[in-house]
Amino acid sequence: MPVIRTLTQVAKRAVLSGPACACAPLTVAVRNISFSPRQVTSDASFHSVSFSETDHPKVLITGGLGQLGVGLAKLLRKRFGKNNVILSDIRKPPSSVFHSGPFIYSDILDYKNLREIVVNNRITWLVHYSALLSAVGEANVALARSVNITGLHNILDIAAEHGLRLFVPSTIGAFGPTSPRNPTPDLCVQRPRTIYGVSKVHAELMGEYYHHRYGLDFRCLRYPGIISADSMPGGGTTDYAVQIFHDAIKSGKFECNLKPDTRLPMMYIDDCLRATLEVMEAPADSLSMRTYNINAMSFTPEELGQELQKQMPELEVTYDVDPVRQAIADSWPMNFDDSNARSDWGWKHDYDLPELVQTMLNYFGVDTRMARAN
Numbered sequence: 001m002p003v004i005r006t007l008t009q010v011a012k013r014a015v016l017s018g019p020a021c022a023c024a025p026l027t028v029a030v031r032n033i034s035f036s037p038r039q040v041t042s043d044a045s046f047h048s049v050s051f052s053e054t055d056h057p058k059v060l061i062t063g064g065l066g067q068l069g070v071g072l073a074k075l076l077r078k079r080f081g082k083n084n085v086i087l088s089d090i091r092k093p094p095s096s097v098f099h100s101g102p103f104i105y106s107d108i109l110d111y112k113n114l115r116e117i118v119v120n121n122r123i124t125w126l127v128h129y130s131a132l133l134s135a136v137g138e139a140n141v142a143l144a145r146s147v148n149i150t151g152l153h154n155i156l157d158i159a160a161e162h163g164l165r166l167f168v169p170s171t172i173g174a175f176g177p178t179s180p181r182n183p184t185p186d187l188c189v190q191r192p193r194t195i196y197g198v199s200k201v202h203a204e205l206m207g208e209y210y211h212h213r214y215g216l217d218f219r220c221l222r223y224p225g226i227i228s229a230d231s232m233p234g235g236g237t238t239d240y241a242v243q244i245f246h247d248a249i250k251s252g253k254f255e256c257n258l259k260p261d262t263r264l265p266m267m268y269i270d271d272c273l274r275a276t277l278e279v280m281e282a283p284a285d286s287l288s289m290r291t292y293n294i295n296a297m298s299f300t301p302e303e304l305g306q307e308l309q310k311q312m313p314e315l316e317v318t319y320d321v322d323p324v325r326q327a328i329a330d331s332w333p334m335n336f337d338d339s340n341a342r343s344d345w346g347w348k349h350d351y352d353l354p355e356l357v358q359t360m361l362n363y364f365g366v367d368t369r370m371a372r373a374n
């Protein structure tokens with residue numbers, strides 16, 4: 001890749017030992033990178049895309065039409081203004097999303113298209129959500145490798161070249177059967193057995209490498225399984241914990257594809273999106289690491305079913321285990337240790353299991369009444 005060649009040349013001029021953020025010479029390298037070293041001579045002059053602390057960031061979200069992107073755009077637009085947050089994806093947006101703020105087509109495998117968007121819109125923050133999740137990744141390894149690994153390389157190079165602050169989510173799926181599972185700390189053995197997990201460990205390591213080598217402002221949270229009411233999950237192992245609400249309300253029955261005692265870390269979407277904004281806004285000197293676990297609750301399908309049955313006693317939960325998803329879940333953390341996020345930048349979740357269930361049911365209750373009223 002041409003950018004890697006150029007980054008290498010830039011790096012050769014820099015001091016090669018020690019973290020970029022801790023010493024001046026690598027800051028020089030970063031400045032060069034942000035002036036598009038692929039194409040330009042060293043004496044060319046530019047309009048720098050500078051982002052002072054008082055400005056609002058100009059944010060691009062990739063893969064923004066999945067479970068998490070639309071909610072994140074809503075949160076960031078509230079904070080930074082509607083036109084300062086651009087959602088992008090390769091899919092056609094529903095009209096509600098299209099009319100709620102800027103949307104643009106962006107395929108992360110198309111480097112020139114990405115660069116054009118970043119340059120033309122003076123992007124300063126990049127939230128990289130495009131990915132194939134664990135279950136769909138196993139069903140299409142070649143595509144998952146391309147989107148999750150090749151796509152990430154494009155994102156890293158664009159971010160380094162233009163001096164962006166870059167957020168890439170990782171996952172509980174970045175751990176594997178040889179990791180400590182109860183609890184799983186930030187730093188431990190990571191030998192995942194899915195292409196999704198392998199690609200996320202790669203993302204963590206590449207982002208941290210670019211941070212130390214080139215001063216890229218890379219920030220990464222390992223999300224648990226995320227539960228949301230107004231957006232559907234995109235093909236993961238934790239999807240059952242969203243589907244159960246839809247099926248319970250629609251039919252009073254739910255057939256679970258994981259065993260009743262499969263314990264996994266989970267989080268309500270509002271906590272996940274708030275954590276993302278908080279870590280992006282955290283002062284760099286509060287981050288002792290660049291990749292953090294974040295946690296809220298852990299439960300099994302049986303425990304989730306029982307909590308729902310407190311509100312819907314007629315709910316019937318049965319089990320028809322999918323061996324692929326079960327094997328994945330059995331290799332993932334049962335409880336997540338997020339003490340570093342809590343002590344470094346003040347992470348604190350709001351939703352435990354009872355609040356999660358109540359909030360999800362309230363959402364659907366409101367929806368049902370609205371649907372009846374229409």
Ligand SMILES: NC(=O)C1=CN([C@@H]2O[C@H](COP(=O)(O)OP(=O)(O)OC[C@H]3O[C@@H](n4cnc5c(N)ncnc54)[C@H](O)[C@@H]3O)[C@@H](O)[C@H]2O)C=CC1
Nearest residue numbers: 063065066067068107108129130131169171223225226234
């Ligand atoms: N939802 C969850 O429970 C968790 C999500 N995460 C991470 O958070 C991020 C967002 O997750 P979700 O919204 O749930 O994912 P999702 O699967 O719902 O959405 C991913 C989006 O990426 C887009 N995409 C696929 N190929 C693309 C390409 N070539 N160019 C641009 N976009 C492309 C898809 O069209 C889709 O809208 C992902 O990186 C995921 O790994 C991490 C842990 C848990």
Ligand SMILES: CC(=O)[C@H](N)C(=O)O
Nearest residue numbers: 133134171236237238
């Ligand atoms: C936990 C995740 O990363 C995702 N929801 C999945 O199950 O693949």
